[in-house]
Amino acid sequence: MSEQPSTPEVHRLKANSVGVVGVVFMAVATAAPITAMTGNLPIAVGAGNGTGAPAGYLFATLVLTVFSVGYVAMAKRITAAGAFYGYISHGLGRIAGMASGMLAVLAYIVFEASIVGVFSYFAQTTVEDQLGLDLPWIVYAAAMLAATAVLAYFDINLTAKALGVMLVAEIAVLFAVATAVLLHGGGPDGIPVEPLNPENAFTGTSAGLGLFFAFWSWVGFESTAMYGEESRDPKRVIPRATLVSVVGVGVFYIYVSWMTIAGNGLSGSVEISRSATPLDLFFDPAHRFIGAWAVDTFQWLLITGSFACGMAFHQCASRYLYAIGREGFLHPALGRTHPAHGSPYIASYVQSVIAVALVAAFWLTGQDPYIHLYTLLAILGTMAILIVQTLCSFAVIGYFRRNHPEDRHWFKTLVAPLLGGLGMIAVVVLLVINMDTAAGSAADSLLFKAIPWIVGLVFLGGLALGVYLRARHPRRYEIIGRVVLEDAAEREDGDGKPAAVPSRQAAP
Numbered sequence: 001m002s003e004q005p006s007t008p009e010v011h012r013l014k015a016n017s018v019g020v021v022g023v024v025f026m027a028v029a030t031a032a033p034i035t036a037m038t039g040n041l042p043i044a045v046g047a048g049n050g051t052g053a054p055a056g057y058l059f060a061t062l063v064l065t066v067f068s069v070g071y072v073a074m075a076k077r078i079t080a081a082g083a084f085y086g087y088i089s090h091g092l093g094r095i096a097g098m099a100s101g102m103l104a105v106l107a108y109i110v111f112e113a114s115i116v117g118v119f120s121y122f123a124q125t126t127v128e129d130q131l132g133l134d135l136p137w138i139v140y141a142a143a144m145l146a147a148t149a150v151l152a153y154f155d156i157n158l159t160a161k162a163l164g165v166m167l168v169a170e171i172a173v174l175f176a177v178a179t180a181v182l183l184h185g186g187g188p189d190g191i192p193v194e195p196l197n198p199e200n201a202f203t204g205t206s207a208g209l210g211l212f213f214a215f216w217s218w219v220g221f222e223s224t225a226m227y228g229e230e231s232r233d234p235k236r237v238i239p240r241a242t243l244v245s246v247v248g249v250g251v252f253y254i255y256v257s258w259m260t261i262a263g264n265g266l267s268g269s270v271e272i273s274r275s276a277t278p279l280d281l282f283f284d285p286a287h288r289f290i291g292a293w294a295v296d297t298f299q300w301l302l303i304t305g306s307f308a309c310g311m312a313f314h315q316c317a318s319r320y321l322y323a324i325g326r327e328g329f330l331h332p333a334l335g336r337t338h339p340a341h342g343s344p345y346i347a348s349y350v351q352s353v354i355a356v357a358l359v360a361a362f363w364l365t366g367q368d369p370y371i372h373l374y375t376l377l378a379i380l381g382t383m384a385i386l387i388v389q390t391l392c393s394f395a396v397i398g399y400f401r402r403n404h405p406e407d408r409h410w411f412k413t414l415v416a417p418l419l420g421g422l423g424m425i426a427v428v429v430l431l432v433i434n435m436d437t438a439a440g441s442a443a444d445s446l447l448f449k450a451i452p453w454i455v456g457l458v459f460l461g462g463l464a465l466g467v468y469l470r471a472r473h474p475r476r477y478e479i480i481g482r483v484v485l486e487d488a489a490e491r492e493d494g495d496g497k498p499a500a501v502p503s504r505q506a507a508p
Contacts, residue, residue, distance in 0.1 A: 023224050023241035024248075025164040030111075030220025030316065031249055032309035033256075034170035034301055035118060040213040041257050042281050046273030047437060048210025051192075051266050052200025054258040056214040059201045061250030063423040064218055067389070068246045070396035070417030071222065072239040077404065079234045083222065084388045085323055089481020091395025095470065097481040099462030100388045101324055106458050107384035108317035109351065110377040111220075112148070113358035115310035116141050117373030122302040124369075130296060137369045141359050144307055148314050149352040153345055163308045170305035171252070173298055177282065178259035180289035187285070188265035195258050195266075209437055212430040217253060219382055220309075221245045222389065223316045260285060314351055321347035327479045375442050379435060380451045386428045387455070393421030 044053040074087045084104050089097025123140035127133050151162060185191065194200060204210055224241040261269045263285030272281045286294040322344035325334020334347045362373040396417035400408050407413065435451070436443045469477035 020237045020241050020244070022161075022164070023237055024244050025167050026312050026315065027221050027224045027241060027245040028249060029163040029167050029308040029312035030223050031218055031245070032115070032170075032220075032305055033167075033249065033252060034174060034305035035115075035309055036217035037174060037253070037256055037260075038279055038282055038302060039118070040217050041260065042273040042278035043438075044210040044213045045261065045269050045281070046278065047205055048213060049201055049207045050204035050210070050270055051195050051261050052197070052203050052207075053210055053214070054195040054254050054261065055198050055201035056207075056210045057217070057250065057253040057257055058196065058198065059211065060214040060218065061247065061254065063420070063427075064215070064221070064246050064250070065243075066416050067393060067420030067423060068242050069412050070393055070420055072242050073407070073409075073412050073417075074392075074396050074399060075224075075238040075242065076235050077399075077407070079238070083320075084392050085320065086481045087399070088388070088391050088395040091397070091399035092391060094477060094480035095463055095466030096391060096395075098466035098469075099459050100391050101320070101481070102458050102462035102465075103384045103388050103455065105317070105320045105324065106455070107381040107388070108313055108320055109354055110358065111313040111381040112310050112317055112351065113355045114374050114377035114381060115306055115313060116144050116355065116359050117362070117369040117377070119144050119303060119306040119310060121368075121370040121374065122299070122306055126299040126303060130299065138359075138363045141363070141369070144310060145352065145356055145359065147307070148311050148355075149348065151311060152314055152318060152348040152352075153343060163312060166304040166308040170301045170308070173286075173294070173301050174256050175252075177263075177286045177290065177294065177298075178256045181259040181263035181285055184289050186259075186262040188268060189262070191262050192266060195261050196254070206434065206437065208430045209434040212427065212434050212438065214253075215386075215427045215430070216378075216382055218246070218249060219385060220312065220316070221249065222385075222392075223312065263289065314348070314355070317351045318344045318348040321350055327476075327481075371440065372442050372445065372447075375439055376445065376447050376451070379431075379438055379448070380454060383428070383431055383451060383455050384458070386424060386431065387459070390421055390424035390428060393417045393424060397421075 041053060044056060045051065049056050071087075074091070078086055078090060085097055085101035088100040120137040120140040124135065124137045127135065127140075181187070182191065201207065201211065221242070224238050224245060260281060264272055264281060269281060272278065272284065283295045283298065286298055321334045322337075325336075325347060334344075334350060336346045337344055358377070359373065362369070367373055394417065397414060400413035431438070432452075435448075439445075439448050442448055466477070466480065469480070
């Protein structure tokens with residue numbers, strides 16, 4: 001049997017902290033339904049596939065469900081806080097795993113700062129409109145960053161409960177407005193069925209832009225796997241939570257977008273989406289079918305919904321930093337967990353410092369919290385995470401080709417991940433083609449032009465680090481992506497066959 005790698009001392013996350021509901025809350029909170037709907041649907045309707053936007057969400061639901069089939073198959077075998085990092089390391093090799101891990105870290109790190117931007121924008125405008133108090137956006141940003149840091153310090157269960165309350169509230173108001181439209185028989189055109197026609201997903205001013213924003217609305221659903229080590233019975237919880245997050249969110253998006261268009265009418269929806277007040281696409285039906293109080297409530301829930309999203313992304317970033325740190329990369333202190341709460345508190349501190357630095361940089365240079373901070377960092381993070389998702393699909397095929405012949409299935413471990421990977425490639429292409437439109441007025445900024453270079457350099461840096469470790473530090477190289485939960489750990493024996501490892505340690 002081959003020589004085993006020297007495994008660093010591992011500080012474990014607190015096990016049995018959350019169940020399937022808690023994991024779903026964490027994952028759906030990163031997708032941020034209220035932020036996704038209010039931020040993405042008006043753009044899709046006004047400049048994308050028009051009133052065919054609900055069909056675009058239907059198409060995205062199908063593609064992401066197929067992607068999830070392979071992702072779930074992997075989750076049943078490997079449980080690790082690094083998720084994509086661990087999966088790709090096992091399926092495509094350690095070098096690809098390290099590069100993917102670096103990209104995932106980049107994505108989740110900038111996602112939190114991005115959401116701080118949209119939170120600050122919503123908070124500033126709502127407080128000024130409803131309370132008459134005009135405060136600089138950086139005040140709200142600082143408050144969110146501080147609250148996030150405090151919550152992340154404690155047991156993940158506390159965060160899951162807080163996010164659960166906010167998530168239920170934002171889903172409730174969207175569902176209430178949509179259902180009110182349905183019960184009143186819709187708007188000027190009644191309840192039209194054209195928005196659900198699959199063909200209309202590929203029509204309009206720019207079908208590619210509309211489809212990209214549809215897929216963008218799910219960013220973060222894959223975070224379910226990151227909580228495997230902290231969940232109860234991860235081999236059951238994570239697959240279920242992933243499918244619930246993808247399919248449940250998809251059905252919800254289709255329903256809400258369809259009823260929103262119905263409430264405003266077909267032509268009216270396009271006109272409002274292209275106006276200077278695109279949020280009226282939601283506020284007008286809320287006022288007309290429920291009342292003025294619903295609009296006020298909607299505005300406050302935009303704030304809590306974006307906070308929940310940012311909090312969830314902070315947890316994701318912390319766990320990626322923790323996963324890489326506990327394997328001895330970057331800095332081993334990142335791999336420490338709190339002795340009482342079991343949280344990756346050092347990684348969380350580091351993530352908070354990075355988020356503060358990013359937000360402060362935009363503020364000090366006079367950038368807008370929505371146009372620049374939110375939009376530019378969201379595009380940067382989305383490009384990075386879509387590339388990682390693409391690699392993960394092909395990693396599923398590679399992993400099951402070499403391991404677990406008893407689990408190989410023509411669809412689950414071959415066709416589904418292949419189709420999912422091709423679908424993800426198409427989404428990356430859509431992003432590249434429509435980046436200028438997605439960035440809006442921020443497309444002229446230096447950061448926007450640097451986004452592809454940043455993503456490329458981080459990925460190449462990860463590849464170079466993997467190659468360097470293989471050549472100069474083979475023992476450390478063997479550990480890449482291999483620190484996993486004990487019942488998922490695997491080693492290969494001398495014949496290349498997987499053998500169980502009866503402890504929580506590295507598994508090449």
